Amino acid sequence: MHDIRFIRENPEDFDAALARRGLEPLAASLIALDEERRAAVTEVQVAQSRRNEASKLIGAAMAKGDREEAEAIKAEVAALKDAMPALEARADALAADLKGRLEIIPNLPGADVPDGAGEEDNRVESEWGTKRTFDFTPREHADIAPALGMDFETGARLSGARFTFLRGGMARLHRALGQFMLDVQTREHGYAECNPPVLVGDDAMYGTDKLPKFAEDSFCTTNGRWLIPTSEVSLTASVMGELLDEAALPMRLTALTLCFRSEAGAAGKDTRGFIRQHQFEKCELVSIVRPEDSEAEHQRMVRAAETILERLNLPYRKLLLCTGDMGFGARKTYDLEVWLPGQGAFREISSCSNTGDFQARRMNTRYRVAGEKKTEFVHTLNGSGLAVGRTLVAVIENYQNADGSVTVPDALLPYMGGVTRLEPLA
RNA sequence: GGAGAGGUGGCAGAGUGGUCGAAUGCGCCGCACUCGAAAUGCGGUUUACCGGCAACGGUAACGUGGGUUCGAAUCCCACCCUCUCCGCCA
Numbered sequence: 001m002h003d004i005r006f007i008r009e010n011p012e013d014f015d016a017a018l019a020r021r022g023l024e025p026l027a028a029s030l031i032a033l034d035e036e037r038r039a040a041v042t043e044v045q046v047a048q049s050r051r052n053e054a055s056k057l058i059g060a061a062m063a064k065g066d067r068e069e070a071e072a073i074k075a076e077v078a079a080l081k082d083a084m085p086a087l088e089a090r091a092d093a094l095a096a097d098l099k100g101r102l103e104i105i106p107n108l109p110g111a112d113v114p115d116g117a118g119e120e121d122n123r124v125e126s127e128w129g130t131k132r133t134f135d136f137t138p139r140e141h142a143d144i145a146p147a148l149g150m151d152f153e154t155g156a157r158l159s160g161a162r163f164t165f166l167r168g169g170m171a172r173l174h175r176a177l178g179q180f181m182l183d184v185q186t187r188e189h190g191y192a193e194c195n196p197p198v199l200v201g202d203d204a205m206y207g208t209d210k211l212p213k214f215a216e217d218s219f220c221t222t223n224g225r226w227l228i229p230t231s232e233v234s235l236t237a238s239v240m241g242e243l244l245d246e247a248a249l250p251m252r253l254t255a256l257t258l259c260f261r262s263e264a265g266a267a268g269k270d271t272r273g274f275i276r277q278h279q280f281e282k283c284e285l286v287s288i289v290r291p292e293d294s295e296a297e298h299q300r301m302v303r304a305a306e307t308i309l310e311r312l313n314l315p316y317r318k319l320l321l322c323t324g325d326m327g328f329g330a331r332k333t334y335d336l337e338v339w340l341p342g343q344g345a346f347r348e349i350s351s352c353s354n355t356g357d358f359q360a361r362r363m364n365t366r367y368r369v370a371g372e373k374k375t376e377f378v379h380t381l382n383g384s385g386l387a388v389g390r391t392l393v394a395v396i397e398n399y400q401n402a403d404g405s406v407t408v409p410d411a412l413l414p415y416m417g418g419v420t421r422l423e424p425l426a
Numbered sequence: 427g428g429a430g431a432g433g434u435g436g437c438a439g440a441g442u443g444g445u446c447g448a449a450u451g452c453g454c455c456g457c458a459c460u461c462g463a464a465a466u467g468c469g470g471u472u473u474a475c476c477g478g479c480a481a482c483g484g485u486a487a488c489g490u491g492g493g494u495u496c497g498a499a500u501c502c503c504a505c506c507c508u509c510u511c512c513g514c515c516a
Binding site for chain 1: 436444445472473474475476477484485486496497
């Protein structure tokens, strides 16, 4: 959510930043609407002020026992009261209109974010690892994995497209990945382990900028709760409405949860394999920090995500997303893309975003500056550390053998109960 | 799901139609006393919005949303949440 005062005071900067996102200027129309709103608010307040004053006079008159004077003032206030509902309705309508316009405007890109129209303009920041050379032609996970317990048919039969049933060693490897990620993030990077609800109310979704604009991307229950599209929602919204002590910051939270996405806009995209599912697991990282710390925290978070890939010895590259490819709430985003030898391509496996105070404003999450009276909005960051399903895909493709088996990465051996490779069933 | 009790400031806890944004205590901040500290005393200490260069003035907020009233923390209705008991149950 944007701060109308910032827009009022920096209209050119605001429009220039929107232009970098490919949007038309909006400052002038927003400011005009805000001026109308403020004038209406003032009108209401003047009327209320007069009403309050008169009411006190009535009280005083009654106390004196002067019923006549009290009745006279009552009549005066009655007239005033007739006019008030209309004034209030107008002020409310204008405020709602302004809010409705502000809440669907994406966050402004950071100064160091490269301009661009789409993913082709993202900037490769670094690349890590050595791509394995195969003495056979590496296959895609969707071809190898069914024999190892990744059962697409049963998933589809139970639930439809984009659902998968994992069995045996494949299910175990998937579990091992999640546990491994959670352990590294909690033990080595100081994230506090959480196990949050995966069904949340409107406020949590709104606060993390998934509503109102992206309602169709998530699943909603019949009694009005949302299945979280990412535990960013539950973790970030855990501080919704709070006034935090500065000493509580930075707050680092992680959770391994199921995530649910309707993939409404992705019809026909990645329909094969385990890449894009309606239900998937993700180890999420969330940081709540002071504004002056958010850039450093962002770098730290990306490193925490990179660590997982490095421990698994999976080659990857780090991208700084351009203005045209960033998500709605982000002001700066790094994506990590893992190398998939079967597909011969890098695929997104983590996305780490700094939202600045964008979500904090929507959630009304502030902190009190130590030793001072003033409060400030926190900055919130979120990142995948990592997406478990896609990491499973990456392990399968990078650790595959000519006979169709998959070697378990060393880092996962402690979690595999003695299993060192997944063997084809028949 | 049923019955009862309750939701007030950072915390505890008064207030049950009129100078109540709210007593009191704790905490916190400042000042005094002190070589210093403790103790003590005095003063201060919610948030958001509107107007104003500012000082300051105004409005709103006592779980949320409605209603009654000249006036609501206080009365009425609905909903949410917490606690206790009962039922059911992984």
